[in-house]
Amino acid sequence: MDCLAAVFRDIDLPLSIEPIVIDEPGATELLVRIAAVGLCRTDYHVMRGERRVAMKPMVLGHEAAGIVERTGRQVVGINPGDHVVLTFIPGCGVCRWCRQGLHHLCAQGPRITQGPQLDGTYRRRDREGVAVGSFCMIGGFAEYAVVDRASVVVIDKDVPLDLASLVACGVPAGVGAARYRARVKRNDTVLVVGCGGDGMNVIQGAQLCGASQIIAADIVPAKLVWAREFGATDTLEQQGEELTKAVLALTDGIGVNHAFVCIDPPATLLPAFRATAKAGNVVVTALTPDTVSEISIPPLELCVSQKAIMGAVYGFASPRVQIPELLSLYRQGTLKLRELITQTYRLEDINLGYADLQAGKNLRGVVRFDT
Ligand SMILES: [Zn+2]
Ligand SMILES: [Zn+2]
Structure with a gap:
């Protein structure tokens, strides 16, 4: 046909x-x-x-x-x-x-x-x-x-x-990254860098997990307005080192328990890593163009800070499990x-x-x- x-x-x-x-x-x-x-x-x-x-x-x-x-x-x-x-x-x-x-x-x-x-x-x-x-x-x-x-x-x-x-993609990718990859717990603090399809759903997922502070970062001001509607408690327009400093300022100098890199990892991974608390998680959901082969993280910092950098595709859980689960949360009114x-x-x-x-x-x- x-x-x-x-x-x-x-x-x-x-x-x-x-x-x-x-x-x-x-x-x-x-x-x-x-x-x-x-x-x-x-x-x-x-x-x-x-x-x-x-x-x-x-x-x-x-x-x-x-x-x-x-x-x-x-x-x-x-x-x-x-x-x-x-x-x-x-x-x-x-x-x-x-x-x-x-x-x-x-x-x-x-x-x-x-x-x-x-x-x-x-x-x-x-x-x-x-x-x-x-x-x-x-x-x-x-x-x-x-x-x-x-x-x-x-x-x-x-x-x-x-x-x-x-x-089919954005919602399980984001919600799942919070629930199944980072395993955000009640009262944890979260940073989401990049508030597009994945990032906005990480915010939703972190809220479902009971995060006490959800810091959303994006360079597009309209996305930060949306981010608040989806559950962000703080929003930041900074990038790079300025972003790290701003997150530390919002978290008593400690950093967040979980940072999510949802846009442009070559530019955002290191600032997000440095905005993460000791022993925290950094989850990368965004794709990097395959023309970029390396992102630098100082190895001494990685070791002594005892942080985990992890990737997540499809929210790190089976879509066969997540899809009915997410639709059920939608019906209950807890997922936008x-x-x-x-x-x-x-x-x-x-x-x-x-x-x-x-x-x-x-x-x-x-x-x-x-x-
Ligand atoms: Zn997709
Ligand atoms: Zn198979």
Whole structure:
């Protein structure tokens, strides 16, 4: 069948809005009609050549929710009409990590920048018949996606699908970083550097964990206003050494128990590290362009301060566990989702959406297909 897609054709080109041909799902796959897809910065890193993918053309988009249209013959337990959230790391179910329930560490994860389906073949072609890849084995910037069942989590139908798309990436990434990676405890103090999609959800997560002080730092003043609405107790516009000093001033010279690096680690990791208390945690959720190979941390400081620097992808917990959990917190009124969406776009306007993200106008822009 034909469907409209936003196709990544080359670095620094706008996404090409064009019809592609999408094939029937294979035995373990499903055809999903995409209802909403978030404009996450990760796709932008690909468009800028900062996160390399193995092939072009490719349909980007990995923060998607939709409705199952058709299922392959080996798919059980997922049916046409089911509402689903797509996971940007598949859970193959059989690797050593998946067998322990650690789907965010699935052995197939490193393949998400390659382009083909989980089985190594393609389901998308352009008008010239050239194979088109799908980023994260999802390809959510399109009206339809064929995905393996390993990338699918069925959700209850009461949650609007534009809100459901948010729990595909940014919300679990941020909330999970606080809950499952740093394991923020009641009355802990927290610093969040970069109040975008991940950072705002770290703030929400830290608040859920009972943090007593949540310091939000960003260079865009509007984001600091939003940060307070999401639970930040203090906000800072400083960067670099000035940021470290300001955090120390707010914490009796001690530093925070947990610092989260949610934007530009080459510039923010060291100031965040130095704003962290002895024995504290520094969690990196933001991607660094793969053109940057090193970030300096003085090793003596690392040793004597006894701090931990750790990475987190997908909030360091299985999306199969987190997605239903987060939707339940939303229903209880303890997790904000609607407030995260600052602008919606048609697929045709997706490049405007990314320009808005880059201009600091959006917390989360979402492409909706029903408008
Ligand atoms: Zn993302
Ligand atoms: Zn696996």
